[in-house]
Amino acid sequence: LFGSFDNLLLALKKNSYLLGANLERVVKPNLSLLSEYGLGAHEISKFCLKAPTLLTVRPARVRAMAAFVEDMGIPCGKLILWHALRCFTNISKESVTAKIELLKRIFRCSEPEVIIVLSKTPALLTNSEDRMCRVSGFLFSEAGLDPAYVACHPELMTYSLEGRLMPRFYVVKFLKETGSLGQHRSYYAAVAVKEKDFVERYIQPYMEAAPHLAEDYAAACRGQGRLVPRFYVVKFLLKEKGLLGHHQSYYAAVLLKEKGFGERYIHPYMEAAPNLAIDYAAACRGSKLRFYDS
Structure with a gap:
């Protein structure tokens, strides 16, 4: 099934219950179900390696999940079944229903439109409601994307907020303010590429201008670092409180050395924003941003 002993060990690391599963009553019926939906031997092997939990779930639950996917209006073809069953294994129907309602509010669309989104990216339902709200809030408020646009590119909602969406947004914003990138260059194009490609396209060509x-x-x-915290100091705390003029650029704030940034953007506003220095220092060390609450 797994093709090699190494793959078996990998599957066991993901699901230690595999060796104790009943072969005739659990494992084989689940494999038969995958065959019924048109998956070939190679596809089943790949599926089970990525989601070995499915092999130890009661067959009745697997069939119920497949039926639930179809009842939602998602066609249970090979690709969708593969992703949907993998995502829904540990999610209750009630949780799925609640998340669909949340996505309707986030994307400001109807349930049939949400189903279309989920048919493209069923992994959305594995995200917590809190994470969905935080990611969508950033994409709409900071990146300036329209809900309908994000609904057309739902993979954006699955990327790491702190590890991908935010850092790349601030790199693109920084480069646009320096004039290194044209204003027409899209944020989505920068976020969608793999890490290696992002560095090659958006970091390395500008090393001389921004060492x-x-x-x-x-x-x-x-x-960690200064890229994200300085943006929040300039935009959220200072500009929104009216302590800085809107002509002040993020580019200028990022280029300053730490001492110069503190003298220009922190110390003059300590009375109006007493938590600013503490919050900024903590954010640079990797603590959760608190500028909203300052």
Whole structure:
């Protein structure tokens, strides 16, 4: 089934109950179900390696999940079945229903439209409701994307907020403010590419003009460094409180050395925003951003 002993070990790491599963009453019926939906031997092997939990779930539950996927209006073809069953294994019907309602509010669309979104990206339903709200809030409020646009590119909702969406957004914003990137260059294009391609397209060509960009980006992906915290200082705390003029650029704030940034953007506003220095320092170390509450 798994093709090699190494693959079997990998599957066992993901699901230690595999060796104790009843072969005749559980494993074989589940494999037969996958065959019924048109998956070939190679596809079943790949499926079970990525989601070995399915092999130890009661066959009645697997059939119920497949029926539930179809009842939702998602056609249970090979690809959709593969993803949907993998995603729904540990999700109750009640949870799925609640998340569909949330997605209707997030995307401001109807249930049939949400079903279309889920047919493209069923992994959305594995996200917690809190994560969906935080990611969509960033995409709409900060990145300036329209809900309908995100619904057309639902994979955006599955990317890491702190490890991908935020760092890449601030790199693109920084490069646009310097004039290194044209204003027409889309954020989606920067987020969708693999890490290696992003670095080659958006970091390496600008190392001379912005020698700290690679270091700042790498730190931001770890939830540390100055790239993200400085944006929040400039935009959320200072501009929204009217302490900085809207002509102040993010580019200028990022380029400053730490001492210069503190003297220009922190110390003058300590009375109006007493938690600013503490919150900024904590955010640079990787603590959760608190600028909203300052």
